[in-house]
Amino acid sequence: MIRVRPGVEAHTHEYIETGAEDSKFGFSLERGDALEAARRVVERGVLRFAGLHCHIGSHVFRLDSFTRAIEKMVGLVRALEDATGALVEELNVGGGLGVRYLPEDTPPSIDEYAAVLQESVAKALADAGTRSRPMLMVEPGRSIVATAGLTLYTVGTIKDGARLYVAVDGGMSDNLRPVTYGARYETFLPERATAERPLIATIAGKHCEQGDIIVKDARLPADLAVGDLLATPVTGAYGYAMASNYNKVTRPAVVFVRAGQARRVVRRESPDDLVRLDE
Secondary structure, eight states, X not given: OEEEEOOOOOOSOGGGBOSSTTOSSSXXXXXXXXXXXXXXXXXXXXXXXXXXXXXXXXXXXXXXXXXXXXXXXXXHHHHHHHHHOOOOOEEEOOOOBOOOSSTTOOOOOHHHHHHHHHHHHHHHHHHHTOSOOOEEEOOOHHHHXXXXXXXXXXXXXXXXXXXXXXXXXXXXXXXXXXXXXXXXXXXXXXXXXXXXOOEEEEEEXXXXXXXXXXXXXXXXXXXXXXXXXXXXXXXXXXXXXXXXXXXXXXXXXXXXXETTEEEEEEOOOXXXXXXXXXX
């Protein structure tokens, strides 16, 4: 597969926008590098040319961005046919479909996303007059697994002052998204999930940085107390996968739950895990 930089604005955070012309990923379509790379693979016969791939970014809400990327990629399909006669067997347009982290978020559904991709590819191929009829591939990871997971914390300290802080037994070591690119989350108490949440507080982690904030201005029940379990939902895609031992904090366990039955699949780290590579 040849990774292509199609030069498309994904309308997401700049750190997770991966298809713009100045991105570090892929061969440039605008400069002709992508066509040249594909041509070399086809003509030299050392590698098997499997197809073209792009990924414009992550947590994308605008489906027209995907349409624009597909139009450009199909243009490359036609250019490669004209240059070498080779047919493109697979067109992978990556992933990036956004999900609902907050009540006001309105991402497209998976059905809407799939329909737009299929229609866009069919139209672009017809308009370009290509001989290739590539298999359309996508990588919709976040949209499948994000809502399948949540992170549980224990409230350790409640500190009132210029701002009401609720400190928990985790932080940026288990959820890097808020400090990295300002990602926002909801929060609730699982034992009182439907309770009114009039209290406004900032959920802070245990790390030695002011940026270690999990949820700013979270809404919580008025009777929040030390020892309560607190949850941030929609962490199934980017939570544990980005976790680290920053500040030598151990990572939490991972538990799968189905039909009321819990099964631990990753154990909680211990202090011994932190020093196991020491010599």
